[in-house]
Amino acid sequence: MLNKTNAVRDRSKNMRVLFILSAALILIIVAATAIGAVYVPFGDTVRIILKNYGILKAPSVDDSQESIIFFVRFPRVLVAVLVGAALAASGCVMQGMFRNPMADPGIIGVSGGASLGAVTAIALGLTSGSVYVMPVFATAGALAAAWLIFLLASKGGKIPVLTLILSGIAVSTFLGAVTSLILTRVNEYQLREYLFWSVGSLSARRWEHVNLAAVPVALCVIILISFSRDLNILLLGEEEAQSVGLNPFAARKRLLFFTSVTTAMAVCVSGNISFVGLIVPHIMRLIVGPDNRILMPASALAGAVFLVGCDLAARVVFMPVEIGVGIVTSLVGAPYFLYLLNKARKEGAAL
């Protein structure tokens, strides 16, 4: 009976982690929306947001505050939420699927493919037509690159991890070269447009970006979470997977597809913000353990909290100068990650 209570306690501990992360996410969304060059009290911030969704009847709020909150900061925060969740969930899947702690969405060439797609759209002069052209090109490029790497690495119903990583590196390098080649042929305005997109950043992200990414990211993250049991079984190895009736090849193919889409959508609205997909799942694994049924949602939530927090820091620490969010993710994430790593090593826990 002692065992039973332990098991229950273990599960309730996990639920508590998810609850705390959800609460933290809501809190940091409000904080990041409220804090900035113009400070709006938390209460007013919440009221403005709710009012714009028609939940709250129009109270007296300052018009200028309303536009800052609802049309500048809030969409940017939501983009951070989506990107953070997408990258962390994808990273979690990649690390589990390849049983390799160094795997992150970058290794399947998604970033490289997305960049090439974007620069193609720019070079062809299509981007002025619609705000959605570049994301579509970027997603197409990302999926094409992932597909190519997958084809190169899979052989006889298997995907050897090392081959996948190496072909990923080769294809990414190749795509990078093609991207650079195209960039030497474009004019200065187009070059700036590309740079603005490619340097991982959340500045000036608007509702268009939210609308673009919200549905696919939310859907993909939910789908990925629904695969968490498959991912658990893949962690035991291909043979174990087959023996309980999970075809490891088919499972990886599915997972790779949804991870590619998820990452592509994130890259598309924010450019390359690396490190989130690598360290957030690691940190969460040290806290909640290897079970993906809890690790995946926890990673998604934590990724969102982490990126919103980092973006907030990027905006306010050196105010009025804004620094790249990627700088903050690295400055904050790396030392914390090392601290956890060291602590885990002292306790003798395996990563």
Next chain:
Amino acid sequence: MTQNSDIALAVQGLRYEINGVPILKGIDLTVHKGEFVGLIGPNGAGKTTLLKCINGICRAQGRIEVKGEDIQSLSDKQVAREIALMHQNTEISYPFLSIDIVLMGRYPHLKRMQGEGKEDLRIARESMAYTDTTVFENKAITQISGGERQRVLFAKVLAQQADILLLDEPTASLDITHQEQIFKYSRELQRTGKTVIAAVHDLKIASRYCSRLVLMKEGAVISDGSPWEVFTPENIHRAYGVKALVFQNALTGLMDFYISDREQSGNKEKVHIIGGGGSASGVIRYLFEKGYRLSAGVFSHGDSDLMCAQVFGADYIAAEPFCDISDSAVEANIQKIREADITILCSMPFGSQNLRNLEAAEYAQKLVIIEDDPPETRDFTGGKALELYGALRERAVVITSARLHEFI
């Protein structure tokens, strides 16, 4: 079909190759319900590959039927509900709780979005109780020992509730306390109607637990039948390329093997061995390995020396126990001693029943006496034997058994 309803698994013309190198060269195998089949054979015979093909992790050419249904027509989950495979490598590097590992065995019974229910938890707990791992339920799989981990993984296989269990080298890398555990469970399960197919390295364990053995070599089946049918010296030589003696171990009553690297005898001397009470066994074995033609006697029935002579094919003379040796036996013994180039008198106890063995030794062409203990401590005839022994000693080479190799 009604006749075949007790066939659990039928494999026909199974071929599998890796990069053009054939691993399985047309395997035919029909396994009935409730059989415990041991796959044996040297490393690289294709035992593990055969199990993996049956399980579906390796896609082979040929036909595999489970309970009369072609495995190709079944989904992966359907196959997993019928066949469960326990792997050789039980290493898991992620700290899942043991209960969660066992619950993974329920995967083929669950739909995609369906969580594990009370029934699944009950089955998992029952499986853990069966393998005596309940106490590890909430321990991380990475924090328990190899034997415990294997039992947890066996519980996972049980939780799958498949009728056919495939076990790949379940004794690999385990110490003797755990080596046979999985086999004991398997035999119990076999009696409840499950079918077990296990790739086994240890021939003794295979002969002890399996109801049927399939001997493989280089991707083909070379023998199939009961342990005594399969484990003939000829088959073992064919499969493993060694000379082996197969016998029933007198102490355990179980099948046992002796792998010899006997020198080619050519025309080596004939040696006769006089012993009894276990004193001759080591000598017989040693001389057998050296390639001598052996005779021995007179041993009484039930003496371990006699069994030893049987195993090593010595031409022996036997007598009823607890009686004086009969005249005919003495004559036969003397005959053998005369024929032998060398006669060895082992460090045996002397009693009134075997006094006549001592007398017979006088006819030896060349006599070697092995004296490990002083003869006085071995005499139970009140000095009679010592007299004879003393006379023999005069004309014999006297050595300890440790120095036998110097004289032979």
